[in-house]
Amino acid sequence: MATTQGAARSETSAVAGLAVVSRTGRRRRPSGEAPPLPHPISASGWAYLAVATGILAAWILLYLGFGSRPFEALVRFDVTILQAIEGLRSDTLTPIMLDLHALGSQWSVRGLRWATLLALLALRRFRHLAVFLGVTLVVTAVVSTSSLIVGRLRPLEVEIIGGWEGYSHPSAPVAALGLSLMGILYTLVPGGVWRNRAKWVTGVPIVALVAARLYLGVDHPSDIFVAVVIGMAVPVVAFRLLTPSEIFPISYRRGKAAHLDVGGRRGEAIGLALHQQLGLTLLDMQPVGLDASAGSTPLLLRVSHGPEAVESAVFAKLYARSHLRSDRWYKLGRAILYGRLEDEGTFSSVRRLVEYEDYLLRVMGDAGLPVPLSYGFVEITPEREYLIVTEFLAGATQLDQAEVDDGVIDNALELVRCMWDAGLAHRDLKPANVMVRDGKVLLIDVAFATVRPTPWRQAVDLTNMMLTLALGSSAERVYERARRVFEPDEIAEALAASRSVTIPSDLRRRLREDGRNLPGQLRALAPTRAPISIQLWSIRRIALTLAVVASGAAAVGLLAFNLRTAGLL
Amino acid sequence: MPECEAGGRLAILAQAVPSASMVPCVREMPVGWSFAALHVEAGQARFWLDSDRAGLRAVEVELAPACDTTGASSVDPEEDGARRFQRLLSITPRFSGATYDVFDGGCVTYRYDLAEGAHIALHADLHDAVALFSRQALAVELREDLGLDL
Numbered sequence: 001m002a003t004t005q006g007a008a009r010s011e012t013s014a015v016a017g018l019a020v021v022s023r024t025g026r027r028r029r030p031s032g033e034a035p036p037l038p039h040p041i042s043a044s045g046w047a048y049l050a051v052a053t054g055i056l057a058a059w060i061l062l063y064l065g066f067g068s069r070p071f072e073a074l075v076r077f078d079v080t081i082l083q084a085i086e087g088l089r090s091d092t093l094t095p096i097m098l099d100l101h102a103l104g105s106q107w108s109v110r111g112l113r114w115a116t117l118l119a120l121l122a123l124r125r126f127r128h129l130a131v132f133l134g135v136t137l138v139v140t141a142v143v144s145t146s147s148l149i150v151g152r153l154r155p156l157e158v159e160i161i162g163g164w165e166g167y168s169h170p171s172a173p174v175a176a177l178g179l180s181l182m183g184i185l186y187t188l189v190p191g192g193v194w195r196n197r198a199k200w201v202t203g204v205p206i207v208a209l210v211a212a213r214l215y216l217g218v219d220h221p222s223d224i225f226v227a228v229v230i231g232m233a234v235p236v237v238a239f240r241l242l243t244p245s246e247i248f249p250i251s252y253r254r255g256k257a258a259h260l261d262v263g264g265r266r267g268e269a270i271g272l273a274l275h276q277q278l279g280l281t282l283l284d285m286q287p288v289g290l291d292a293s294a295g296s297t298p299l300l301l302r303v304s305h306g307p308e309a310v311e312s313a314v315f316a317k318l319y320a321r322s323h324l325r326s327d328r329w330y331k332l333g334r335a336i337l338y339g340r341l342e343d344e345g346t347f348s349s350v351r352r353l354v355e356y357e358d359y360l361l362r363v364m365g366d367a368g369l370p371v372p373l374s375y376g377f378v379e380i381t382p383e384r385e386y387l388i389v390t391e392f393l394a395g396a397t398q399l400d401q402a403e404v405d406d407g408v409i410d411n412a413l414e415l416v417r418c419m420w421d422a423g424l425a426h427r428d429l430k431p432a433n434v435m436v437r438d439g440k441v442l443l444i445d446v447a448f449a450t451v452r453p454t455p456w457r458q459a460v461d462l463t464n465m466m467l468t469l470a471l472g473s474s475a476e477r478v479y480e481r482a483r484r485v486f487e488p489d490e491i492a493e494a495l496a497a498s499r500s501v502t503i504p505s506d507l508r509r510r511l512r513e514d515g516r517n518l519p520g521q522l523r524a525l526a527p528t529r530a531p532i533s534i535q536l537w538s539i540r541r542i543a544l545t546l547a548v549v550a551s552g553a554a555a556v557g558l559l560a561f562n563l564r565t566a567g568l569l
Numbered sequence: 570m571p572e573c574e575a576g577g578r579l580a581i582l583a584q585a586v587p588s589a590s591m592v593p594c595v596r597e598m599p600v601g602w603s604f605a606a607l608h609v610e611a612g613q614a615r616f617w618l619d620s621d622r623a624g625l626r627a628v629e630v631e632l633a634p635a636c637d638t639t640g641a642s643s644v645d646p647e648e649d650g651a652r653r654f655q656r657l658l659s660i661t662p663r664f665s666g667a668t669y670d671v672f673d674g675g676c677v678t679y680r681y682d683l684a685e686g687a688h689i690a691l692h693a694d695l696h697d698a699v700a701l702f703s704r705q706a707l708a709v710e711l712r713e714d715l716g717l718d719l
Contacts, residue, residue: 079717156718157718160611164610165610168581
């Protein structure tokens with residue numbers, strides 16, 4: 001049984017006859033209950049927090065002038081261990097340990113960090129690169145500051161037989177090597193089995209360096225323990241928080257980063273969320289149309305619903321915070337480069353993004369446009385991940401795979417006229433977003449659509465629809481049919497508003513492959529009109545440009561400074 | 570800053586040069602002077618002082634197991650148990666050179682490059698600011714504090 005709204009919409013929907021799944025058995029999540037995909041702090045996370053708090057408290061005590069008296073037992077413990085290790089020294093072992101000690105040298109660490117940095121640049125993993133540089137800077141600063149605050153002596157009552165530099169606590173070489181290896185692990189090694197194997201490999205040089213420094217008597221065991229916490233645990237936490245594998249996976253296979261892995265815990269969470277929030281039982285879930293989608297993870301779901309467990313197919317799109325970030329950068333770049341292309345603001349949260357798409361589907365449906373019926377969206381993780389669920393257009397094919405006859409052309413152009421009249425713009429018209437079923441045209445993917453767009457944006461919609469249609473027929477035929485729905489001046493305005501950058505990249509690629517210069521042919525048929533400039537200057541654009549230029553200059557200066565501070569120069 | 574008081578911050582200089590019977594320390598910073606940085610490693614320790622008149626790192630103080638005083642003039646020492654030498658490299662346009670305090674197992678070198686005119690006062694400031702601290706006194710303090718020998 002459909003909801004009231006769903007039932008009402010199904011009767012008036014332009015997509016007549018499509019199945020509307022029922023929603024029953026929904027369950028409200030009680031206060032305090034975890035969401036379907038919680039992100040709690042793990043036991044190891046709590047343990048790390050406890051250790052870090054203890055270290056911080058010790059530093060504060062030392063800084064406040066309590067001296068080493070409260071730590072006498074620790075000092076004695078350290079010396080006892082070192083003296084025991086000193087008893088193991090031999091003429092054979094000492095040269096080996098002196099060689100292993102070089103693992104913590106500035107040149108080893110600098111080499112590892114530069115190699116990581118260059119690899120990340122070559123792989124264009126700028127987010128990982130920024131986090132790596134940031135973590136390197138922070139950890140280096142924490143190590144050097146705490147070293148000055150504590151001002152601990154090198155081990156006493158043990159003969160120091162290796163080189164050392166600066167105060168003993170925390171062990172700077174161990175922290176530096178640990179940080180560099182963790183950087184490689186979390187920015188270059190794919191998560192899962194490969195990373196788990198690599199952890200053992202990275203453990204070898206760390207253990208070797210620790211053994212060497214204890215053997216040579218240059219560090220106390222507690223200096224090394226704290227260095228491991230700072231140098232290894234801090235980067236792990238930072239990379240997990242700022243470049244989580246599920247959102248920024250390390251992969252050497254081609255694919256779009258926006259697509260999330262929907263297996264494992266996330267897959268289970270999607271099933272739970274659909275059941276609790278929409279009353280749908282998930283039977284199967286398959287990614288679909290990944291090539292045409294860069295802003296979300298599209299999915300085809302097979303669900304059952306109602307007391308009789310009727311099976312249906314529904315379409316869904318999974319949105320995460322990474323999609324929000326790419327949307328923001330994309331819009332900022334376009335606003336600076338062209339000024340006019342993006343006449344709407346960015347979304348403040350992923351919840352707003354998915355709410356907007358849901359809203360646009362309903363607004364377009366209300367305007368009589370043939371868009372998929374929205375069943376609403378479900379919350380996977382609050383403010384992090386949402387899944388919008390819509391009707392699956394069974395039997396529909398993409399326009400480029402359908403016969404584009406006069407009826408289809410007329411229908412498609414009437415939809416643009418309908419959007420003009422309703423004060424809407426789709427903003428992403430291309431073959432992948434225009435479907436055909438039984439000779440009727442359907443529009444999908446309205447996430448970029450706008451209510452009350454600029455006239456220029458509406459004109460661009462017309463051009464993109466004409467080009468999409470011309471790919472499957474001819475410029476002459478599309479122009480001739482367009483004159484039945486639009487005035488020649490309107491068509492001329494649309495063509496004058498269009499530029500290469502106003503055409504979606506997928507459509508642009510297809511036009512290039514087609515090779516007929518369809519934009520030129522359409523312009524030749526329409527009345528002559530001077531191109532409409534897409535460069536629109538405003539205070540906002542000037543301010544944005546200046547801010548970006550100033551930030552860029554500051555970033556370059558800071559980068560040079562940071563590279564030096566972080567031991568890379 | 571390695572102040573002239575017993576504790577880990579000064580004792581690490583003694584660890585850098587285990588043979589040295591004295592270590593340099595900052596007694597009292599004259600007006601216009603500030604501590605710049607400390608670098609300590611196995612075999613040597615150095616620190617620098619900034620001056621609002623003589624500039625950044627106008628003075629470098631280095632502790633080493635030994636130093637070459639060949640050609641330097643002997644002058645009156647300020648500390649018991651140490652001999653002082655001075656080598657001037659230039660008097661004008663800048664007053665630059667080095668002073669050496671030589672003692673059992675070690676040597677402290679003070680290198681300076683001061684503007685002519687104020688150099689007499691600045692040179693006096695330097696030797697007021699930096700003094701030598703006995704290793705034995707450090708060892709006694711550490712023994713009382715931690716029960717461990719330096």
